[in-house]
Amino acid sequence: MRTDWDAFLSAVQERGEYPTQAEAERASRVVLALLGAHLLGEVRRELAALLPETLAGILLNPLQAHEPLPPERFIRATAAWIEGATEKTATWDVSAVLSVVADTAGEDLTQRILLQLPPGYDLLFGHPQSI
Template identity: 50%
Template structure:
């Protein structure tokens, strides 16, 4: 059973300390949409299955990116989609969303996803890997 859309959003609101649900929902849609462009194969579907359908579809429906973004470029990509955002505020947004995702998926799936992404995404998910 997956978490409800309302419960997922409530967790993001709490972690991101958002003033409202709409702000958290927008950040979630931006982060997951961009992440979906960089995940491939069955792992992408497995993560999507762990999310509420509204958010899972953002991963499934994203067109694959021509090339993977570094973690730094991922942050800058999100900045472009959130009004008034800075790299620092977007890191907070990304952390609120991706740490919520990380809590919902099995550890081995999260490890596989982090392995397929460029260096630095482990920190964005709130699960730093050892050096």
């Protein structure tokens, strides 16, 4: 079932401790555009079906990635797209959005998402993998 726009952004706002919903929306748009470039096929479609419609469209029409970015480069790319962001604030932004994405997706879909990403994303989703 599709998540409500306000509920999703409120969760990101709370998780990211953003003073306004507009900041949560900005982070969500950038992170989901970058994430969409890394996900393929059914996994991307399943996740999109759970997100608010506007964010689903961003996930399904992503920025183009020439190769999967390791987490550190994903964070740098996020920082480059958010005005005034640093790698430290971008890490916060990515973690706030992706942890809400993981909550929205549920355990099974989150695990399938993580299988499509380079190692290290588990921490950004708030789902550290045991070794």
